[in-house]
Amino acid sequence: MKTQQPLDAEIKTVKTISTIWFVPIVALLIGGWMVYYHISNQGPTVTILFNSAEGMEAGKTKIKSRSVTIGEVETIKLNDQDDGVIVTARMSKNTEKMLMEDSKFWVVSPKVALSGITGLDTLISGVYIELSPGSSKQGRNEFTALNSPPITPKGTPGLQVTLISDKEFAYSQGDPIIYKGLTVGKIEEVHFNINERAVYYNAFIHAPYHELLTNNTRFWDASGLVVDLNAEGISLKTGSLQTILTNGVTFGIPDGMPLGTKINELDSFQIFDDYQGASNARYKYSLQYVMLVSDTIRGLSVGAPVEYRGVTVGEVSSVELITTDPSIMYSEAVRIPVLLSIQPGxxxxxxxxxxxxxxxxxxxxxxxxxxxxxxxTGSLLTGSLFVELQHFDLPRLEKLETYQNYPVIPTVKDQYSQLIDKVELFVDKLNGLPLDELTGNANVTLVNAASLLSELQHTSQNLDKLLVSAEQQGLIKQLRVALDSFETLSQDFSSGSQGYEGLQEAMKSISDVMYELKPLLEQLKHKPNGLIFDSGSQDLEPKKHSEVNQ
Incomplete structure (x- = not known):
């Protein structure tokens, strides 16, 4: 039986990811998406220069336009010169088109002024930065903020003009421009020109009132309450209630001037003291004359009218012409030169x-x-003087006198001087009277008058005695009887009485007799021999001497 050999195991590494890693991966993906979304939705960064960061906080102060939040302040720091602050702000997406060359930034905060109260909403929300979008085609990311909000919002229909003044009155931003009592514009900016010593005011006239401005338009001061003492007397001038509290300018076309042609943007106009000065500015050409005054010129001021028979033909230009020889100023015969401007217009x-x-x-x-x-004297109340030109029946002048190359209009004494001369003449005549002799004669006359009065008193007493004596002797009774008789006679011949009727009948009879005698009297008038010769015979004619001899 064979023994089976063991087999070697093949070990393979299985590459698997633990599910626990899905959590950070998902978080990372979400974070990345959020970062991408945040970055993709961020707008541009802008840098704004301010004089002060009062009321502003990084991460809190908003940037708004028409009350819509479009950005937020990120950082605030001092500039390198330590005379201002640099504010970096992040704008919202799609705000690039608002950041143009002429865009304006300013801080909105609570402000109380005579013209009104603004920025009340910032008492709760805090200050914010307002952006007024520009209309330029050139973009920009660095701006210098305005010190105060612009008076007229960008895009407001109307017309901007420049007003110039070198007078004492001055205006501030927001002061009104008035036309016939209506506020039609405001002063936007104020600039002082050191070289010209004049103040330039950028003003805006709202539509449709800007259509009123032409090349013949005149601007004049309408500030406060003005009391003017001039040759016409005392005049009181005032504008609206707003101009009484602050200052203001009004405008119009002076009477007698044509409307003129329309003007362009930023045309300049001079600000005059009053309507009269604005009206007189129409006359560009004038002739200069000098009058040499021997009397005082107190009460005569520059601008006083020069009149010819009551018609104003010019004005006094100067009362300070200095002679080339100051030593004669101490002479009794010195004459004070007054420069007159007479305008042909x-x-x-x-x-x-x-x-x-x-x-x-x-x-x-x-x-x-x-x-x-x-x-x-134009006004007894103010003592103001004016110059009157008048014709007098005087010998003809062959040559005009000149003073510092100005032709001289000869003078006659004024009314006051003539009155003083008459008073002085009267006093001189009074001093020349023999007052001592007159006083002596007067004393004698008074003594005689006293004696006469004494005699008259004595005569009066004698007359009283005579009347008493006449009363006692019955003379008064006789006079009364005579008067009664005369009264009875008058009654007898009064109308309706018997005596009156008889008298009437007698007068009638006499009238009838005279009527019957009238033919006889007529005959006697024409033929005196009618009673001697027969009235029917022919008139006898005297014969000639030759006929008598025959």
Missing amino acids: RIGLPDNEQGMALMKKHNTLWIKEGLRASLK
């Missing part, structure tokens, strides 16, 4: 070089023929 002449030539020709002739200037 105010009197209907063309507002151009041709109008100036015509006015210069006429003015030269008028001055030679007696045109004179004088200071007049």
Whole structure:
């Protein structure tokens, strides 16, 4: 019996994976998918520069546009110069089209101002960053935030203009622009030009009011309550309630000017002090004259009107013309120069070089023929003066006087000076009277008058005595009897009485007799010999001397 040899076993390794590994694999896959989903749904990263990070927190502060969250602040750090902060934010997916060259960022926080209260919702949710999308085609990831929210939202229909002012009044962002009492726009930005010493205001006029703007539009100040003391008296000017509390600008086309043509975006306009200044700005051409005043010019200010028979033809340009010889300022005969601007456009002449030539020709002739200037009081209340031009019957001037190359309009004294001269003349005449002699004569007259009054009193007493004596002697009774008789006689001949009827009949009889005698009187008037010769005989004619001799 054979012994069977044992067989060698073939050992094979079975490659199997334990089910326990499925858990981390699935978790890894889920994590990877989540990472991929998170990364695929992330938007771009933006960097925003702020002056301060007040109210902002990394991981909490949101970025919104039209109240929709589109991003979140990730980090906040100081910049290299330590004068601002750099905020890095992660935007949501599909926000790349909002991040353009002209996009704007700013912080929204509670703000209380005279123009209103904004950002109240941030009292609960905290501050957030607002994004105003741009319209540019060029993308951008780094921005500098605005210090305050823009006044006008992007895309608002209307027109932007630039307003310029070198006056004392100033405006702030949000101050209104008013037209006939309606708020039609606001001041958006303020810039100060150091070289020009002027303030530039970027303003926005909402549609459809921007259609009102033309090249003849004028802007002027409408801030607060303005009390103006001028040659016309006292005037009180005010805008709306909002402009009383803050400041404001209004605009319009001055009376007498055409509407003009439409303007373009960002055209510039000057801001004038008031409507009158805006209206006067239409006159571009003017002739300069000087009047030399011998009296005081207190009350005469720059801008005071120059009138010809009540019509304004110009204004006072300067009262500070300094002479080349200051030593004569201490002379009694010094005359103060006042510079006048007379505009041809105010009197209907063309507002151009041709109008100036015509006015210069006429003015030269008028001055030679007696045109004179004088200071007049425009208001007794304010004491303001204005210049009046008037013609006087004076000898003709052969040549015009000049002062610093300006033609001079000769002057006559004003009303006040003429009054003072008359008062001084009266005082001089009064001083020239012989008052001592007059006083002596007056004393003598008073003594004589006293003596006369004494005599009159004595005469009056004698008359009283005479009347008493006449009463006692019955003279008064006799006068009364005579008056009674006269009254009875008057009654007898009064209308309706018997005596009156008899008198009427007598007058009638006399009238009848005169009527009967009328033919006889007519005959005597024409033929005086009618009573001697027969009325039927022919009139006798005197014979000639030759006939008598025959």
